[in-house]
Amino acid sequence: MPVQQVLTDQRVPVKIWTDDVDDRSKEQLANIAGLPFVHHHVAAMPDVHLGIGATIGSVIATHKAIIPAAVGVDMERWMIQLPDRDLAYFPEGTEHFNDYVEAVHWAQEYAMANRQAMLDLVLDALARHLPPFTVTTEAVNCHHNYVAKEHHYGADVWVTRKGAIRAREGDLGIVPGSMGARSYIVRGKGNAESFCSSAHGAGRRMSRTAAEKHFTEADLEMQTAGVICRKDKGVLDEIPGAYKDIDQVMANQRDLTEILHTLKQVVCVKG
Ligand SMILES: Nc1nc2c(ncn2[C@@H]2O[C@H](COP(=O)(O)O)[C@@H](O)[C@H]2O)c(=O)[nH]1
Ligand SMILES: [Mn+2]
Numbered sequence: 099m100p101v102q103q104v105l106t107d108q109r110v111p112v113k114i115w116t117d118d119v120d121d122r123s124k125e126q127l128a129n130i131a132g133l134p135f136v137h138h139h140v141a142a143m144p145d146v147h148l149g150i151g152a153t154i155g156s157v158i159a160t161h162k163a164i165i166p167a168a169v170g171v172d173m174e175r176w177m178i179q180l181p182d183r184d185l186a187y188f189p190e191g192t193e194h195f196n197d198y199v200e201a202v203h204w205a206q207e208y209a210m211a212n213r214q215a216m217l218d219l220v221l222d223a224l225a226r227h228l229p230p231f232t233v234t235t236e237a238v239n240c241h242h243n244y245v246a247k248e249h250h251y252g253a254d255v256w257v258t259r260k261g262a263i264r265a266r267e268g269d270l271g272i273v274p275g276s277m278g279a280r281s282y283i284v285r286g287k288g289n290a291e292s293f294c295s296s297a298h299g300a301g302r303r304m305s306r307t308a309a310e311k312h313f314t315e316a317d318l319e320m321q322t323a324g325v326i327c328r329k330d331k332g333v334l335d336e337i338p339g340a341y342k343d344i345d346q347v348m349a350n351q352r353d354l355t356e357i358l359h360t361l362k363q364v365v366c367v368k369g
Contacts, residue, residue: 100291109132112141114142115141118346119142123146123153126149127146127156130156133187136158136159137255147342153260154302156262157257157295159251159256160255162189162256165186165258238283240298242262243260245257259295261301265354266294267287269288271284272284276338276340276341277366278323282344282348282359297347299341299344301342303339308340309339317339318333318334325363
C-alpha cells in the first residue's frame, strides 16, 4: 500500500505508511521534520511507534549532520534550540563527527561477527539433529538501527534508519512478528519514497511497562500456545499482544517489500 498519511506542518513533509500511529509519535516525527538539515522528507514505516528522541520505524536523510538520538550532547554550543534534547546532532566537520561514524561502523562490524558466530553455532546444532543438509553462501544480513551514506533525491546524504531496514531492489531482509506471530523473509523493491527502506518488525502497540501491567502469565501462555519458549513474568514485556499485527504491517508495505518466505516459529529463546 502506498503512503497513507502525510504530515505537512513542518519544514519537510512526513510520509507515513500506516494509519495506525498515535499523536505522540506524530509529534516526534514532526519535530524531526522541522530540523534544518533534514533532506526532502521523513519516512515512517508501518511499524512506527514512539522512541527516545527519534521515532522507531523512521528513516531520516540528513545533509552534513547525524542525529545519534540518544547522545544528548550540549547543543547550546551550536546555538540551536532543539524541540527535544534527544535530537542532538553532530554536524559534519566537527570534532566528534568522524569518531562517531567510525564507532558506528565498528559496532556494525562487531554485530556482524556476532551474528556469524551465532549462525555457525545454530548450524552445528542443527547438523547434529537433522538429516544431512547443504548450506549455501546466501545469508540475510540486516541491521535496523544504523546510519549510512547514500544517494537519494539528487543528493549524497546520511540516512539514519531507526528501527527500519534497508530495502533496495533485491536486498534480502527479515521482518519478525513476535514470540507468537509469523515472521517474514522479504526482498526489497527499492521504493525511492521510503529511501529504499522497510519496517523492521511488527512494532510495539504498547510500551514494555504498559505490557507488564496489562497482561498476565495466563495471557502469555495463551498467546504463545504451540511455541516452546519462556512463559514467565520475566518476558511479559515481549508478549505478542504488546506488538502490532505483523500481517497488517506486511500488507501496509506491499510497495516496499516482496514476501519470499513466511515463517512460523516453533521455538523462541529469550535471555
Ligand atoms: N520472531 C520474533 N519477533 C520478535 C520477538 N520479539 C520481538 N519481535 C519483533 O521484532 C521487532 C524488533 O524487535 P526490537 O526488540 O528490536 O524492537 C519487534 O518490533 C517485533 O515485531 C520474538 O521473540 N520473536
Ligand atoms: Mn532491536
